[in-house]
Amino acid sequence: MTAALMLELRDLSKSFELHHQHGARLNVLRGLDLRLHAGECVVLSGASGAGKSTLLRVIYANYRPSFGAVHVRHDGRWLDLAKASPHEVLDVRRRTLGYVSQFLRVIPRVPAVDIVAEPVLQTGASPQLARQRASEMLHRLNVPERLWSLPPGTFSGGEQQRVNIARGLIVPRPILLLDEPTASLDANNRAVVAELLTEARAAGSAVLGIFHDEDMRDQIATRLFPMQALEAA
Numbered sequence: 225m226t227a228a229l230m231l232e233l234r235d236l237s238k239s240f241e242l243h244h245q246h247g248a249r250l251n252v253l254r255g256l257d258l259r260l261h262a263g264e265c266v267v268l269s270g271a272s273g274a275g276k277s278t279l280l281r282v283i284y285a286n287y288r289p290s291f292g293a294v295h296v297r298h299d300g301r302w303l304d305l306a307k308a309s310p311h312e313v314l315d316v317r318r319r320t321l322g323y324v325s326q327f328l329r330v331i332p333r334v335p336a337v338d339i340v341a342e343p344v345l346q347t348g349a350s351p352q353l354a355r356q357r358a359s360e361m362l363h364r365l366n367v368p369e370r371l372w373s374l375p376p377g378t379f380s381g382g383e384q385q386r387v388n389i390a391r392g393l394i395v396p397r398p399i400l401l402l403d404e405p406t407a408s409l410d411a412n413n414r415a416v417v418a419e420l421l422t423e424a425r426a427a428g429s430a431v432l433g434i435f436h437d438e439d440m441r442d443q444i445a446t447r448l449f450p451m452q453a454l455e456a457a
């Protein structure tokens with residue numbers, strides 16, 4: 225049986241208008257096509273500045289593409305995020321499309337365990353169950369228990385990153401976008417993340433990510449998607 229197509233980019237282009245340079249345009253993505261299936265892990269490769277993060281932000285609808293389509297399978301039907309309403313984008317983000325970046329958005333005074341538990345609460349689960357699931361994730365990612373009840377503002381870079389990954393992976397998502405989520409992790413914790421991603425794929429998630437670490441790439445990528453910087457117009 226062939227795996228379900230989950231995401232399809234068609235003829236996607238993105239350029240930025242540089243307001244400080246008399247409206248010059250910077251072309252970052254041009255005519256890009258990509259298909260992502262359930263259970264795959266496609267890793268974006270290419271030099272710094274090739275547009276890898278921009279591509280993930282366009283898919284997550286942080287940036288609107290200049291041209292082309294971002295078709296996402298949402299609730300069994302196809303939706304073009306390039307044309308979707310803000311309400312539809314929020315619904316897709318809540319139930320279909322997860323995004324884990326390098327940085328945790330710290331909310332003052334909210335303990336780590338509650339930051340991780342929040343996506344579970346949003347599914348309608350009880351606070352007890354959400355906290356239990358959050359504790360399991362934090363434990364798995366080797367975040368010391370003494371930190372769970374503290375807000376992560378003062379945590380180390382790697383500790384914050386692990387809280388961020390725990391939050392990003394705690395609820396299974398049909399499509400997962402990962403922008404270097406393991407950049408500050410040691411080899412042990414990278415291996416845990418690789419394991420969590422393998423489990424997510426086995427459960428049917430389609431993964432698209434940026435990983436500069438070669439070991440990590442070798443462990444998780446089912447395919448590479450090479451990208452190249454374009455010349456400025």
Ligand SMILES: Nc1ncnc2c1ncn2[C@@H]1O[C@H](COP(=O)(O)OP(=O)(O)OP(=O)(O)O)[C@@H](O)[C@H]1O
Nearest residue numbers: 240241250252270271272273274275276277278279
């Ligand atoms: N909001 C923006 N406004 C203007 N230019 C931007 C914007 N976002 C990205 N760029 C430019 O787009 C190009 C691609 O950036 P991007 O961050 O996508 O590259 P990348 O491949 O992810 O690089 P790296 O591996 O260094 O993170 C860069 O030249 C960057 O300056």
